Amino acid sequence: MSVDTPGSGDLITKTSVESMHTSVAGVINDVKQGQMGGSTLGPSQLPSLIHTADTLSITSAETVTFDDSFDETSIDTSGGWARLSSYNLDNGGTGGYELPYPGFIYAYCSLRVSEWLAFTSLGSEDGNEQVWANLWYQKDSVNQKLQRNSRFINIKKPTHAVFVDASSDDFFTVEDTISIAWLEEVTAGTLNLITITAAGNYGGASSTNANTATIANGTIGFFYIPKVV
Amino acid sequence: MPLISPMNLLSTTVDPQEVYSEGLYAPANPPDSIEVLNGGLDSSNYGDADKTLPVWTTKIGSFAAGFYSGFDSWDFIYANQSFDSDDATTDLSIRVKHSSLSSKIFLPWDASVVLYGFQAFFRQDATQVFEEDNAQYWNAQVDFGGIQESLYTVFPRSRADEDEEWDSGLAHEEYWPYVTKQHMSTSVAMGYKNISMSIWSKISAESFAERKEKLLTPTGAIWILAIR
Numbered sequence: 001m002s003v004d005t006p007g008s009g010d011l012i013t014k015t016s017v018e019s020m021h022t023s024v025a026g027v028i029n030d031v032k033q034g035q036m037g038g039s040t041l042g043p044s045q046l047p048s049l050i051h052t053a054d055t056l057s058i059t060s061a062e063t064v065t066f067d068d069s070f071d072e073t074s075i076d077t078s079g080g081w082a083r084l085s086s087y088n089l090d091n092g093g094t095g096g097y098e099l100p101y102p103g104f105i106y107a108y109c110s111l112r113v114s115e116w117l118a119f120t121s122l123g124s125e126d127g128n129e130q131v132w133a134n135l136w137y138q139k140d141s142v143n144q145k146l147q148r149n150s151r152f153i154n155i156k157k158p159t160h161a162v163f164v165d166a167s168s169d170d171f172f173t174v175e176d177t178i179s180i181a182w183l184e185e186v187t188a189g190t191l192n193l194i195t196i197t198a199a200g201n202y203g204g205a206s207s208t209n210a211n212t213a214t215i216a217n218g219t220i221g222f223f224y225i226p227k228v229v
Numbered sequence: 230m231p232l233i234s235p236m237n238l239l240s241t242t243v244d245p246q247e248v249y250s251e252g253l254y255a256p257a258n259p260p261d262s263i264e265v266l267n268g269g270l271d272s273s274n275y276g277d278a279d280k281t282l283p284v285w286t287t288k289i290g291s292f293a294a295g296f297y298s299g300f301d302s303w304d305f306i307y308a309n310q311s312f313d314s315d316d317a318t319t320d321l322s323i324r325v326k327h328s329s330l331s332s333k334i335f336l337p338w339d340a341s342v343v344l345y346g347f348q349a350f351f352r353q354d355a356t357q358v359f360e361e362d363n364a365q366y367w368n369a370q371v372d373f374g375g376i377q378e379s380l381y382t383v384f385p386r387s388r389a390d391e392d393e394e395w396d397s398g399l400a401h402e403e404y405w406p407y408v409t410k411q412h413m414s415t416s417v418a419m420g421y422k423n424i425s426m427s428i429w430s431k432i433s434a435e436s437f438a439e440r441k442e443k444l445l446t447p448t449g450a451i452w453i454l455a456i457r
C-alpha cells in the first residue's frame with residue numbers, strides 16, 4: 001500500500017486529499033476479514049488456560065505390604081490396597097480444589113520402587129512378585145478411576161543365585177519405575193483429592209515370598225483446564 | 230469487516246481538522262476509517278457459539294509450547310569420568326552431564342505449569358547395584374530449576390558379563406532397563422531454561438583400574454510441555 005506523495009511546490013487541494021483517501025481506502029477495503037483477524041490474538045490478549053495446578057515432590061520412603069488377599073478389582077482399600085499417605089494432593093487439607101466449570105484434569109505420578117524384603121533370604125524364586133500402584137481421584141466425595149489406571153512391575157529373580165551370598169542386598173534390589181498419567185473430562189464441582197493406592201501381589205501359582213516393597217521417592221501432580229468460562 | 234467510506238470534504242479549502250475527522254483515522258462504532266485496520270476483530274469474527282473465537286484469530290503458541298529432543302545413537306559415559314567417594318553428590322559441577330538427555334529451551338511467556346520428563350533405555354556395567362560391600366551402581370539426577378530429588382533414579386542391573394563368579398547372577402546383557410519419569414513445576418517465569426540429567430557412578434577400585442565400566446544409553450528423549 002502506498003500513496004503518491006506531493007512534490008515540492010505542489011498544492012494540496014481537496015481533490016488531492018480525497019484522491020489519497022480513495023487510494024488508501026481502496027486497498028484496505030480489499031483486505032479480507034480473515035486476513036485481518038488471523039493470528040491477531042496472542043499471549044498479551046488471551047488468558048491463561050490453567051485454572052488450578054498442584055504438585056508434590058516426595059523424598060520420604062513409603063512401604064507397600066504384600067498381601068495374599070490381593071484383589072486387582074477391589075475399588076477401595078480392601079483387597080491388599082493401601083494409600084501412599086505422602087502422595088496426597090488435597091489443597092493442604094482444605095477440602096480440595098474448586099472446579100468452577102466443566103473442564104479437563106491431567107494427572108501424573110512417577111514412583112521409584114527401590115527394593116523389597118522377602119520372608120526368606122533366598123530372594124525371589126521365580127520373579128513373580130509384583131508391586132502395583134493406582135493413581136485415582138475423588139470428586140464431589142465420589143472415588144473415580146479406582147480400577148482403570150493400575151500399573152505394576154515384576155520383581156526379577158537373580159539369574160545365578162547359587163554363586164552369590166544369599167544375604168546379598170542385591171537379591172532385593174528392584175529399581176524399577178511406575179509412571180502413570182491420564183487426562184479426564186470432569187464436570188464442575190469439587191476435586192477432593194488425587195492420590196495413589198498401592199499393593200503387593202504374587203502372580204505365580206505358589207505363595208508369595210515377599211514381605212514389603214519400598215517406594216523410595218516419587219512425584220505426583222495435576223492441572224485443571226476449564227472448558228468453558 | 231466494515232468498509233472505509235469515501236471522503237467528502239465540505240470545506241471550500243483544505244481544513245486539517247476536517248481531513249482528520251472525515252478520513253484518515255476517526256474512531257467510530259462501527260469503525261468506518263483506517264481504524265478498521267486496528268485488529269479487525271469484532272463481534273462478527275466470533276465463532277458460532279457465544280464467547281468463542283475461531284482458531285485462526287489466535288497466534289500459534291499462544292497457550293502452549295512444547296519441546297522434544299530424542300536420540301537413537303548410543304551414548305557412552307565411563308565411570309572413570311565420575312569416580313569420587315561421594316557418589317550421592319548433587320553438586321552439578323562434578324556430576325557428569327548426560328549430553329543426550331540435556332537441553333536448553335526458551336520459554337516465551339510466564340507459564341502456569343511446565344511439565345517435563347524423560348524416557349530412555351539404559352545399559353550399565355556395574356557388578357552390583359546398591360547398598361552392598363563393593364557395591365557398584367549408577368544414579369541419575371534431573372535438574373529443572375534445581376535438582377529434583379523426587380526424580381532420583383538408580384539404574385537396575387544390566388551387567389553384560391555373567392560368566393565370572395564375581396559378576397554372576399546380577400544382570401543380563403540383553404536386559405536394557407527402561408525408565409520413564411515426569412514431574413511439573415508451577416509459575417515458571419519466561420526466559421531460557423535448562424533441563425539436564427546428570428550421572429554419577431560408584432565403582433570399586435578394581436573396576437576403576439580396569440577403566441571399562443560404563444553407562445550406555447541406546448535411545449531416549451527428554452520433553453517439556455509448557456502451558457500458560
